[in-house]
Amino acid sequence: MKKLTILSSFIFIIFLNAKYLDNHSCSECHEKIYEEYETSAHSRGYFNNELHRKIANKADSNRYECATCHMPMADNLKDLINGKARPNKNNKTHTDAVSCYFCHTIAYVKKAHNHNINIKARQAKNFKPTIYGLLDNPEDSDKHSSNKNPLYKKIVCIGCHSHKLNDNNITIFRAMSNNQNSVRCIECHMPKVSGGVEKMDKRARGEHASHRFLGIHDKEFRKKGIDINATIKDKILEITLTNKMPHPLIIQPARAKFLKIVIERDNKVIWKNYKKSPSEDKKAYFAYSFKKDGRKIIIPATATEGSVHNLNAKESKILIYTIPILKKGDKIVISLYVQFAKSDCTKVINLSNKKLLKPELIKKLIVIKR
């Protein structure tokens, strides 16, 4: 009797899972896109992103409610969120993070208060799955059919990237407004690169949309987001920061971005905008901060208050400093840095990858007094 139940549940699982095409299976035909994707943030999740996993476990060691966006393809999503199941490294729908199949089967996005909800395309049972693309008359392949979804390009990013509020109605992040179009996101983050869409390059298109999803981790790409300008008049240094992106500079709570300003005379530092920690210079330190019942907390899941010092989409800010009177040859070095996990994170989690804490340069401006 026992044998029978084990056997029948086995068959049942196979039947349910039959339709999921995992990331690696796409590489058979979309080799280049797969290789790019594997280097992208979307391929990182609970099992291969230490920062995410540790914060998630600390936020709630039973319920993995982050799965909605970080493990959206999970075949037991509800159980993960309710705490009836935990992430399982032998389950492809768990290890695949923001998977190819998930992204390409988003039918529409339901706007909601706490966070938006991706609604997936219904797949007919016992048929090859249908995947959304942009071609008018895509060919079928052994593994899937494709369909043109006119909505697809407009909505594909907003389901996960727009906003998230916690149970106390506190904004954990807000990266874009609900009526913002994803087409622009795709223009910058998925530029056309050479190489066929599939191995055979059937239509001789010779190019495809890059699936590297370059962002803040890429040294060249991240220079493009912010313009830095400076003018000096007597004792006043005026720095103008301009955000050229259609989203804020800070879009999530682990991150800090800040300015380091140093004035050098004969290779000696004669002035700095902070002594030890960049957060001393409040106006040039961009990050979220949260409180619970009046006390500062690091992980926002239970926060009752929250605020963010930000540079909003397309916003310019002027920062004014009083500096020593400069002499000819004095050098002002203005550097914008990112810290992937702000220093405060170490108060609640132990990161084995120390690089996450080490500030990395986004962009630098050097002005020499003439």
Ligand code: HEC
């Ligand atoms: C509504 C969708 C959504 C939910 C729910 C969500 N996240 Fe995220 N998370 C995102 C998006 C989108 C990003 C990428 C934004 C970025 O990198 O700036 C992200 C990025 C992160 C990062 C930064 C990753 C890195 O390597 O820099 C951490 C850490 C993180 N999330 C933790 C969590 C935790 C913990 C939970 C659950 C308590 C959670 N998130 C729930 C959408 C979500």
Ligand code: HEC
């Ligand atoms: C975050 C969502 C997302 C993920 C994850 C994703 N894609 Fe895409 N993909 C898109 C979008 C959006 C486009 C349309 C881009 C365009 O044409 O401007 C696209 C385009 C494509 C195309 C059409 C050809 C072209 O012009 O580039 C193929 C094929 C494709 N993706 C395959 C894959 C495969 C294979 C994976 C995983 C290895 C994957 N995608 C992961 C969003 C995603």
Ligand code: HEC
């Ligand atoms: C057996 C080969 C094969 C496999 C495996 C495969 N595809 Fe495709 N895919 C194709 C072919 C062939 C086309 C049609 C291309 C055409 O009509 O020019 C296509 C088209 C697409 C398109 C539409 C292209 C467009 O420009 O609109 C998308 C999106 C796509 N595939 C995504 C995926 C994803 C995601 C996976 C993995 C889950 C995958 N494919 C697995 C062969 C394959």
Ligand code: HEC
């Ligand atoms: C004009 C080009 C441009 C457009 C359009 C754009 N971005 Fe960005 N984005 C950037 C640049 C450049 C960076 C890296 C620099 C930075 O974050 O300071 C970036 C960074 C990001 C990051 C990582 C930020 C972090 O700190 O972790 C995410 C997530 C992101 N963009 C999502 C989006 C989404 C979603 C959209 C659509 C609303 C979008 N982007 C539209 C240029 C653009």
Ligand code: HEC
């Ligand atoms: C299913 C949810 C989901 C969808 C849909 C989605 N993303 Fe993401 N995205 C994430 C998560 C989660 C992360 C952070 C993963 C991590 O680092 O652990 C992320 C990270 C990113 C990053 C950050 C890269 C970096 O580290 O700087 C960029 C850029 C980005 N996404 C762009 C896009 C664009 C453009 C689209 C639409 C074509 C899109 N995403 C659709 C969930 C999603």
